[in-house]
Amino acid sequence: MKITVSIIALWLCVPVLGQTSLADYRAAVADYSWQLKIAASKSDAAAETAGQARTGYLPRLAMDGSFTATVRHFDGVERWTFSLLPQLVQTVYGGGAVRAAARQAELDYGIALCDEEFSRLDVRYAADYAYWNLSAVELYAASMRQYVAIIRSLKEVVDRRFSEGYIAKGDVLMIDARLSEAEYSLVSAEQSYEVALHNFNILRGTDAALGVQLAQDIRDSLPMPGRVVAAEALERRPDYAAARLRSEQAEAGIRAVRAPFNPQLSVGVGGMWQPYYPNSTGATYVDGSAFVKLSVPIFHWGERRRAVGAARAVQLQQEWNAALVHDDIVREEMNGWTALVQSRAQVDASEESLRIAGENLSISTYSYGEGLATILDVLQAQLSWIQLYSNAIRAHYNYAVAVSDYQRITAQ
Structure with a gap:
């Protein structure tokens, strides 16, 4: 029963100190993200371009001037002359060029804002992915440490029974081989955790090796999001709005080329200011x-x-x-919802x-200690437990990622 209790404790324990919540991590990633900074700068550039295009409606003041000095000198005539011509036009x-250019620039600004919002969705999903991935590999490393501890505990029993002459060499x-294999897997799990930690910290712009404790993990009960119908998802998606704006922009492009x-x-x-001639x-x-x-x-x-024909072809392309x-969005929504439902069932x-594997491992270990089961029975129960534990971690991770992915697909 001690093994069952330890399994339950491992699965239910939650860190309480130095926590990093998912919301705080999302905010930190968004503040640091170079992708968002680039998208914001593109929006700023588009806004300035739109302002520049609107100046075409206003009058323009220009000035032309020249100054000339001749090499040869003629009696009674100055060598120099100049002209200065300011004009207000x-x-x-x-021909509709100014209106078309201004409309294209306004639409380009709207497209840039949509692209910035879509980048924000991508950055948020990347933050969620890194957060849940770190939680998953952390839990997997913890499970491998528990697995090694279980095998070592059994090894003590095996060594004692062998010294007492109850079992064969x-x-x-077999238990030594299983322990060596588990320790090897533990090293791999620890390495995966370090890589996930580096990715987690670099994404928010902190020291890659900085330790972190997550306030939430994949074991928490994430609420099942409600389904968003395809029409509503289309209205929410900024990339679809940008695609429609590009089509409208191409239509304004037809007027621009005409x-x-x-x-x-x-x-x-x-007014011309100049000397008399000569x-x-x-x-x-x-x-x-x-x-x-x-x-x-x-x-x-x-x-x-x-x-105009070339411009119409571009408009059709858009x-x-x-x-x-x-x-693509309709397909993503359907596939995303299917993945969400299936991962929840998993x-x-x-x-x-x-739960069944934990009980079986506890019974097998106790029975071996009492001489009622073979070492093969215990080793098989251990292997079954760690495999099912890994499956549970993967299922929780897939569900957490599916929730984040569906929120990204439906622009929630």
């Missing part, structure tokens, strides 16, 4: 002007038709890409199997 109609050799082939109308005022006295004058500029493309050998993303089945 307002585009009245640019073969039993001693604009240079439309009439262009602009008005403006300006420059004999150095005196200058200012001559103001107002103008209206109209440009009407007439024939470009089908360039407009082909440019529409089909949005449809592809739609189907948790329940593995718990029951582990």
